[in-house]
Amino acid sequence: MSPTTPRTYRAGTLKEALSRVRRDLGGSAVILGTREVRRRRLLGLGERELIEVTAAPPDDRTHPPQGAPLRAVSMPRSPVAPAALHETDPPRPTRPALDDRLGRLHESVDELSRAGRIEHLVVDVPAWLAGTYAHLLDLDVPEPMARRLVRIVADSVEPDEAHQPEAIDAALRRAVALNLSVAPPIAGVPGARRVVALVGPTGVGKTTTVAKLAANAKLSLGLRVGLVTVDTYRIAAVEQLRTYAEIIDLPLAVADAPDRILGALSDLGPVDLALIDTAGRSPRDEVKIRELADFLAMARPDEIHLVLSAVSGEKSLHAVVERFAPLGFDRLILTKLDEADRLGALLGVVSRAGRPVSYLTIGQGVPDDIESADRDRLAALILGQEAVFA
Ligand SMILES: Nc1nc2c(ncn2[C@@H]2O[C@H](COP(=O)(O)OP(=O)(O)OP(=O)(O)O)[C@@H](O)[C@H]2O)c(=O)[nH]1
Ligand SMILES: [Mg+2]
Known part of the structure; x- marks a missing residue:
């Protein structure tokens, strides 16, 4: 040889x-x-x-x-070329x-x-x-x-x-x-109402995350917070959010049609932060995603956060990002990091989505199991160099 x-x-x-x-x-x-x-x-x-x-x-x-x-x-360059990875030519x-x-x-x-x-x-x-x-x-x-x-x-x-x-x-x-980009936490300025909507597939943790965000904004930042739900498909969904609203002591309004959403937002009264919870949509259901787009077009939120579960596989995460793209989301929230065995797939998904990560959620507990995204911490979690819970 x-x-x-x-x-x-x-x-x-x-x-x-x-x-x-x-x-x-x-x-x-x-x-x-x-x-x-x-x-x-x-x-x-x-x-x-x-x-x-x-x-x-x-x-x-x-x-x-x-x-x-x-x-x-x-080597031929890969089609997955994350913006932040500046390759020097070999x-x-x-x-x-x-x-x-x-x-x-x-x-x-x-x-x-x-x-x-x-x-x-x-x-x-x-x-x-x-x-x-x-x-x-x-x-x-x-x-x-x-x-x-x-x-x-x-x-x-x-x-x-x-x-x-x-x-x-x-x-x-x-x-x-x-290779990761992160966004600062939602900025609530007293007196200037900020509207933030969470969207994503079913069961990824949207409602729980809305409750965590609301509780932290009220209890830690002292903001006046209100909740709106457009999830009227299931009575249980409205009740779930209502329960959180009662526990945290927040106003809640329900919008059952796109043309009701502005009314629902004003029903909240003077708030610094209005969080909109939406019904989970299957990435395959284009009609329901379009419906959601109608709600958002009326609400004109300042920020739309796409919620992705770390438990989902790489392919389905890419499909979610692609199918929800027409909604114009600006941030990613990564949930259930505590449940996932491996987090490496998130790296490709976050790069390809081209939107910064705003929050990580690490458990079912409201309001504690949420962190504002930090690049170094997220990298350490993905690499298994740090545990979700210290
Ligand atoms: N382990 C873990 N469970 C979570 C986390 N976030 C949410 N969950 C759980 O996931 C389940 C679904 O959460 P929901 O907040 O109802 O999810 P959703 O996206 O609002 O669901 P739909 O409204 O049905 O689309 C609940 O049992 C939550 O307690 C998390 O970060 N870690
Ligand atoms: Mg929900």
């Missing part, structure tokens, strides 16, 4: 396979691909799944000294021979990929960050973003820190934080 021929490594987990790569090819090996393979067990005991990693040894001429960040070989290999060799390597990897045999191309993950890359995938961070984050880490960690897990964790947290 020539020293530059890609080699394959199989193990029960990606982490294990990557550590074999590191042991065999060293810290600057280039990971070319990963895939799942099934192996028959002996004695007819069914099959077992293995992870296969294809890796190539580093090229002395293009790789930095050991421990220094590996420069990426050129330096081009200088030698034509190397270009040629890499070109051929890419062709064969592309071919394998087209044939469905390699699921993830990770040409530019240096082996010393392979564990970090595997961790990001474990957290459900979308693959192209995981690759890009690892490259940012590779570029930002000093060579002498490359073997310090704390330095890598800190760089990763900074890279993730850079």
